[in-house]
Amino acid sequence: MRKKIIAANWKMHMTQSESEAFLTTFLREIEDNDTVEVVIVPPFTSIPKVSELLTQTQNIKVGAQNMYWERSGAFTGEISPAMLRELFVRYVVLGHSERRAIFGETDEIVNRKVHAAYEEVLRPIVCVGETLGQREKGDVEKVLSTQLRGSLANVGAKELHETVIAYEPVWAIGTGKTASAAEAQKAHAFIRKTLAELTDEATADKVRIQYGGSVKPDNAHELLTQPDIDGALVGGASLDPRSFAQIVKAGAPNG
Ligand code: 13P
Numbered sequence: 001m002r003k004k005i006i007a008a009n010w011k012m013h014m015t016q017s018e019s020e021a022f023l024t025t026f027l028r029e030i031e032d033n034d035t036v037e038v039v040i041v042p043p044f045t046s047i048p049k050v051s052e053l054l055t056q057t058q059n060i061k062v063g064a065q066n067m068y069w070e071r072s073g074a075f076t077g078e079i080s081p082a083m084l085r086e087l088f089v090r091y092v093v094l095g096h097s098e099r100r101a102i103f104g105e106t107d108e109i110v111n112r113k114v115h116a117a118y119e120e121v122l123r124p125i126v127c128v129g130e131t132l133g134q135r136e137k138g139d140v141e142k143v144l145s146t147q148l149r150g151s152l153a154n155v156g157a158k159e160l161h162e163t164v165i166a167y168e169p170v171w172a173i174g175t176g177k178t179a180s181a182a183e184a185q186k187a188h189a190f191i192r193k194t195l196a197e198l199t200d201e202a203t204a205d206k207v208r209i210q211y212g213g214s215v216k217p218d219n220a221h222e223l224l225t226q227p228d229i230d231g232a233l234v235g236g237a238s239l240d241p242r243s244f245a246q247i248v249k250a251g252a253p254n255g
Helices: 016-029 044-053 081-086 097-103 107-119 132-136 140-151 157-161 181-198 201-206 217-224 241-250
Strands: 004-009 036-041 060-064 091-094 123-128 164-167 208-212 231-234
Touching (some): 004 208, 004 241, 044 060, 081 107, 091 107, 107 123, 107 140, 123 140, 132 140, 157 201, 181 201, 181 217, 217 231, 217 241, 231 241
Parallel strands (some): 060 091, 123 164, 208 231
């Protein structure tokens, strides 16, 4: 049984004080239970505050939105895996479509970061997904296969087990358009098949695959009950503590 993993990608939102206000409400709404794993992914500057406020919780972890692959050095403006680790960060989102489109990240760059994450015992959340043009051309599987094979090059079964994949169709991000549950399930099943080709079926069966792209309280249940959808990576709706709490509750076995 794969435990659902629901993550709040705050993107470039939430100062430290806003993060504190969010958590005060969110922790009241949600009980720290062990049926769903929750990850809060703040901007770097709010990570220390969020980590401090979550020290007592078991199933709410802290993630980062990006990092560089080197341990230290003359890389102005970058943050290293070791720096994140010291702030009790457990997960790191890598290859988000905004990083790929706005900051020019390639599969090769994502792959370097993925390996750097394992070295520092951080669990990568590797994002893949097609644009609208690629979907209309019938290229969804080709794009997903290329991104997975490139981003996960030389990743073994043991490491893949520690990895989360996020399927985020670019056309569904921040647009209010969601992939239908059937479309999302189809892509997730294809991703799992590709992971099995990269390692083996038993490993692929254990990897959690999140859906991301306009997940809201009213569509979360349908998406999260698909057989290969093991969680959600939530942008806009994760900025409101009550909405995000509702999405987390939709991920519980009886949600
Ligand atoms: P939205 O939920 O705002 O569509 O963003 C999805 C996303 O990019 C999460 O990483």
